[in-house]
Amino acid sequence: MLLDVKNLNLKFQTSKGVIHAIRDLSFSIKQGETLGIVGESGCGKSITNLALMGLLPDTADLSAEKLEFEGKQLLKLKEKQWQKIRGADIAMIFQDPMTALNPCFTVGYQIEETLELHRKDLSKEERKEFVFELLDQVGIPAPRERAKSYAHELSGGMSQRVMIAQAIACNPKLLIADEPTTALDVTIQDQILKLLKDIQAKNNMAMILVTHDLGVVAENADRIQVMYAGEVIESGTSKEVIHAPKHPYTRGLLDSLPGSGDTSFRAHLSSISGMVPDLRFRPSGCQFNPRCFKSKEECTSSRPMLNQEDHQVSCFFPMSEG
């Protein structure tokens, strides 16, 4: 296992009370594998990523039974050790590439900076050459000229390519892609995802693909993990989760895709009624029960746990096949 997480809990102390943002999160990821994480805004996807990078704010209280990366206990790392891992072993790309690049420097310089931090074996000239190579690798035409541009001179797609170049500069073993295509238009989305897949295959890199676009994960992830209110509620291979969802929430997400139900012109999209619960006032029992069409008494009285099958689900009344 490259990354092994077991019963990760994350709490925030706020003036209005304790927010239990992530509850008993367990997952693992193998080398070269793509894990898709899906869920609504505020379900804890992004904060999980930050926890994996050791970049939680000071107010966060993180505990886990196990949080291992390549056998290293991440929870015990000191800041200096973290800095060696970040960028070198685990890298991250962001939702909005335009703001993730420093406006003051040329993009070439920014990629070079990452190399300077982690590849001390390269000389200045070698680093420069390597930057051009990386830009070429992520499909940027005329890399030598482009390296001299600033972030505001590049389009969104180009910026994301630069971010990817920066992220893969040190050949990380795990790439966390936090909604890498949300800010891009559809044609560019496809190119970027293809690029990520190519790089992944070439470097045998594991990838966590966070998104709320089910289409994207369905095509690109090996396994999918559905999160709701800081918990994993369903996890399985992409095929299983997309074609035979077991949790009513996953079912609801899939149903709310355009074209999944009534396909007549201007038909109403189906949606899941209600809202994500306020994490300060979690409902008792199953977190999804106030919005669930299958909700029974048992759902409010006790909390379902992920079962231990290959296709995991935490529901008392999972959807039957089909």
Add this chain to the structure above:
Amino acid sequence: MENNIEEKIDHPLVEFWQQFSKNKGAIFGLIIIVLFTLIALLAPLLSPYGPTSIDPEYLRIPPSFSEGGSFKYIFGTDDVGRDLLSRLIYGAQISMLIGFFVVIISCGIGTILGLFSGYYGGWVDRVIMRMIDILMAFPSILLAIVVVSVMGPGISNAIIAVAIVAIPGFTRIVRASVLAEKKKQYVMASKTFGASSLRIMFFEILPNCMAPLIVQASLGFSDGILNAAALGFLGLGAQAPTPEWGIMLADARPFIESSPWMVTLPGICILLAVLGFNLLGDGLRDALDPRLKR
């Protein structure tokens, strides 16, 4: 090929110059400053006499362009027969040096304090900002006088005193920009690439805070010159034979009615230098601000 690309992309400096050169006042300020800087650098070549050489034959000779003036001393002489023009030229050298060192010291310390305060927040922020508040609670010239009277008068002590007075401005400006910048995603991105806190502060955030800092530095230059001249005038800055504008003003005070040029000319020099830097500062602010909004 190479040139082609260079032309297409407007370098930020080019863009800045286009904005800046539209502002006539700023250009005027820049010209004044360049002139003063040249005069300061070339002082030994430009001045006809030494700054302290005395000609007992010519005491309080008015400037050549007024009645009774002599072409030997274009701006006239002072009460002990020193050439006013030479003294003013050397005075430019001293004032520019004072301004320069004041800005270097106060900007350096102020920026570092502001960076730490803004970036770390919490108790670091509270301690630093309360210290700054204490500094700001005193009227600036009074504080400078206190510092000089503790350390003793002299030009280097005057520089330190004036620099201390100028620190709060820099700290507050840098802190405010850091607070805004540190929330941006590029900061988080560089963290994920393994950058250390110091690196992020000085190499990622600081360059993005440069615009207001440059403006403050150019205004700080004029404040520095003005405060140092005031200290000199009070006898707490540079000491007597030094051709400093503030001292020249103070020395000429008894003769303000009989030989008004002795007061007027150093006064005009101070005015021009301060005006030049203020105009430049305003121009920089106007030229740099739209970039901030973008």
